[in-house]
Amino acid sequence: AQTVTQSQPEMSVQEAETVTLSCTYDTSESDYYLFWYKQPPSRQMILVIRQEAYKQQNATENRFSVNFQKAAKSFSLKISDSQLGDAAMYFCAYRSVSTGTASKLTFGTGTRLQVTL
Amino acid sequence: NAGVMQNPRHLVRRRGQEARLRCSPMKGHSHVYWYRQLPEEGLKFMVYLQKENIIDESGMPKERFSAEFPKEGPSILRIQQVVRGDSAAYFCASSPPGNYEQYFGPGTRLTVT
Numbered sequence: 432a433q434t435v436t437q438s439q440p441e442m443s444v445q446e447a448e449t450v451t452l453s454c455t456y457d458t459s460e461s462d463y464y465l466f467w468y469k470q471p472p473s474r475q476m477i478l479v480i481r482q483e484a485y486k487q488q489n490a491t492e493n494r495f496s497v498n499f500q501k502a503a504k505s506f507s508l509k510i511s512d513s514q515l516g517d518a519a520m521y522f523c524a525y526r527s528v529s530t531g532t533a534s535k536l537t538f539g540t541g542t543r544l545q546v547t548l
Numbered sequence: 549n550a551g552v553m554q555n556p557r558h559l560v561r562r563r564g565q566e567a568r569l570r571c572s573p574m575k576g577h578s579h580v581y582w583y584r585q586l587p588e589e590g591l592k593f594m595v596y597l598q599k600e601n602i603i604d605e606s607g608m609p610k611e612r613f614s615a616e617f618p619k620e621g622p623s624i625l626r627i628q629q630v631v632r633g634d635s636a637a638y639f640c641a642s643s644p645p646g647n648y649e650q651y652f653g654p655g656t657r658l659t660v661t
């Protein structure tokens with residue numbers, strides 16, 4: 432079974448600075464998808480960024496980018512120019528490319544990000 | 549295109565009562581997933597359904613919990629004889645066929661008193 436580990440329960444960053452959230456995962460599969468979700472106090476799950484494992488290029492979405500190291504099974508999220516609205520819980524998630532019973536998302540335990548002035 | 553809808557947003561039940569949580573997927577989405585989030589924890593998969601079929605229920609507790617996704621109408625997660633430990637946020641997500649992304653609803657927060 433796949434597992435996702437987020438070793439940083441809490442992180443803090445000053446406004447306009449850059450922060451990196453860590454995520455590692457364990458799988459025996461060679462192809463899969465990885466995601467970062469944001470959960471603000473409203474509890475709505477918002478997809479921040481996605482990465483297909485077969486793509487070597489790291490995904491980027493505006494101020495959000497990932498560092499995907501497939502051999503190390505590492506998938507970190509970098510937030511540049513942090514804003515107060517970035518304060519939230521961030522969850523890393525894994526999904527197999529297989530359909531059927533393998534299509535569920537496996538989540539890490541989350542990192543709470545605080546943004547200070 | 550409206551997003552994934554869940555109702556109610558908040559549900560309070562006394563121990564021993566039944567809880568029914570509803571999820572209306574996005575238009576064109578025939579796949580529905582249910583996840584549970586206990587306080588201060590990540591989301592845990594419960595069940596995956598397609599129209600009229602349960603595809604994967606490996607995350608569902610063996611007793612008291614059931615789910616359905618009928619041909620017409622929303623998906624329903626049903627919890628019978630609720631206990632305090634069932635207090636959690638329950639999220640529904642949907643996806644269209646052949647798409648790996650899941651779109652989440654706002655969740656239902658269940659409180660058992």
